[in-house]
Amino acid sequence: MADTGMEFAGWVLVPGEWVRTRVDDTWTRYVALQDMRAENEELRARVDTLNAALAEAVEKGARSERLEKLLGFVPPSAWTAAGARVIGHRMGPLSVLETVLLDRGSRHGAVRDTPVTSVRGVVGRIVRSGPSFSQVLLLDDIRSRIPVLGRNNRIPGIIYGQGPGKLLRIRFVPLNDPMEEGEVVITSGWGGVFPKGLPVARVTRVHSSELSLFQDIWAEPLVDAARLEEVLMLGRVSPDPGTVLESSPVGPVSTGGDDPASEG
């Protein structure tokens, strides 16, 4: 009889216990899931934060690499270099020429005709300068002209901009003077704006015509100005060591001071 009571109680309790266990399991799982969800959200937020930090670190790494290269740039003798950041390109309907805006102006010594270069080659020259910002006329602008020399054969010519995305044109190279495809042209320094020896472009096509006294030479710029983020402004120092010219454009430097139409 006692067994029957026990059996009954057992049979009554078993389903109850089953239900209790299920409810308990479900509740535990629910609570665990809630915790997991909160933890998951927290982890996701941490992943987002870490991703942002990683992206920032990668960007900082790339920037420091670029800046290291800029710091490694050795300016020509009697010239000094100062860094500037590119903060804008074409900024409106009246900005029709190929220019970039720099975060350095006359307060920082950036004046008209200051040569602007990068570690890879010539970028252009400053054409307008405000107190805090200045505008650089790029090498590929149609108004840009720079006297150059072939690096190997030392043949002089003048390099002309032809517009954005177009090859540069080297003019006034006589028919018999050798200039080869692949040859790098450098600034000759004859215009008085750029120092001698800065790389400008690489010759891509040379064509001799019987109708002209000069060769048709095309060259690609060494610098992609549209992607520039940092540049170097060059300035001349006085030949006398320690003495700086008064019209110093970039710290202890001065301008070329030539007719802007003649070079740049």
Place this chain on the structure above:
Amino acid sequence: MQVIWGWVLYTAAALWGQGVFGGLDLLGPGLALCLRLGWVRSAFWLGIAWIVVQEGVGNIFFGTALLVFGGIPVFFFALKWLLTPRNGVFTVLFSVLAACWEMAALHILLSLQGLPADLAGGWERGVAQGIAYMVIITGGALALERSR
């Protein structure tokens, strides 16, 4: 005061937009919006300020922005004589006229300065400029009228 801050913010946003969209003028449509809202005095002062800004960020000789911005009120009041500015046809006609005027003025002044006229851009730029006028005038007027 709120209106002044609004236009300061618009100017900043327009300059950013001009940086992103290359040769597009976003201040001219702002001037047209100001006229469309009937704020003639504000339009006058904003026009002067924006002429200085456009000339400053540009790189051709002074006077082009003066000519372009000078044309906007002329076309606006000439069209207002025929249609009401709230009319959609007015906005479309004005946008077409203003964009054509802007392109024509740029072409003429570039030629006068001995620069190739194609630097002003082709018909695509004219179409984009017309759309900019339409979007800014309509969107700005709707937003400001609803917020009142």
